[in-house]
Amino acid sequence: MRLSLLAPALLLAAPALAAPDGASLFANNCSACHQAHGEGIEGAFPKLAGNAFVQGDPKAVAETLLNGRGGMPSFKDQLKDDELSAIISTVRSSWGNTAPPIPPKTFTAIRNGAVPVPAKPTPGH
Template identity: 50%
Template sequence: MKKMLMTAATALAALMAQAQEVDGKALFLKNCAACHQPTGKGIPGAFPALAGSKFVQGKGADVATVLLKGRGGMPDFSESLSDRDIATVLTFVRSNWGNKADGLSEADVGTLRTTLGVDPFGNSVMSNKH
């Protein structure tokens, strides 16, 4: 019985990881691919590549800060993506196209949001920013 429970738990964990991968890809395609391209290679001179990026593979908090506050020509997504969505899309980006970096959790993004003084998701007036 114990072995069967362990096997079921392992299978469930694998399914959850696969679902997060699909969710991350779907979020990326919906919110990021227009600029950074579905391949993560960006558009030279306009939108930076995420594939093979040292920045993307660097500190998770630095990458999440860009999504929460924007940078350069990139808008912030603090009002349009939840902490879970930001963690999910960043986990996808940091582990695809040759990138090999740890993912982020919803709690990581929530803590960073508080540290940066960014309003909690869903606490802002709706906008048409994106």
């Protein structure tokens, strides 16, 4: 009985986990292709600075990070939802981009199939 009374106090005393650092995660996972300042490499990797897609529909952006697109790798097996959220939220608010963050719960919902994502355009459309 005593242990159950102490459990809430132990939880309050535990140090808070630090949120993932989106800038560091971007540098380690994305900057080789998209470059440190989001300028990309023309003809190879899209520019993220001022990119309408990156600043657009959060579900489509989250689905792309999870599953990849074109030459972009899938990150669903390498990064956790809070890490993906930190990366894309940094991108969406850097280099002149002004889109709001995408919370980890969006990635979780897409992983679990709970959120329908917009269909990708077919080539030529």
